[in-house]
Amino acid sequence: MTAAQADLQTPHTELPEAPRIERPAVADGAALWRLAKDSGTLDVNSSYSYLLWCRDFAATSVVARGAGGEPVGFVTGYVRPDRPRTLLVWQVAVDAAHRGRGLAARMLDALAERVAAEHGLTSLETTITPGNTASERLFASFAARHGAGVEREVLFAGEQFPDGPHDAEVLHRIGPVAL
Structure with missing residues (x-):
């Protein structure tokens, strides 16, 4: 089942309240660790x-908070x-129950807007391993929404990682961003 199909199966009247997006607090650290671990794709x-x-x-x-205040996503x-x-985005995670609803994009936009207001953000960077299609789409759509180009280059080759086999980390430099 695709995310779009899953979204269509929930009538609009039964959609849960949209998660609140705000700054994380130290008390959120354990939940962020669990979200990263449960993602199945992030380096934990x-x-x-x-x-x-x-x-x-x-x-x-x-951090994105669900109806009960619990973290359901983070950037x-x-x-x-x-x-x-330049903002470097380290990790993006969304709880499985909240995927397919655009939460990652909402969190990324909210963070970029806040950092732009506080620091005069002109570009965003992230690294993505080859084959991580979801992340590639997330950051390509961010660039498109903000009228920015994307440059890519290998930042760290796989053999540079001392802890065993690791895919290369490809730097995606997005900018200049219009926020």
């Missing part, structure tokens, strides 16, 4: 790193120290 960092991320990079990250990122008008 230590639980400690998600706690630190929610503390130190909350201004450049977002983590940071402003590059040597390029203070």
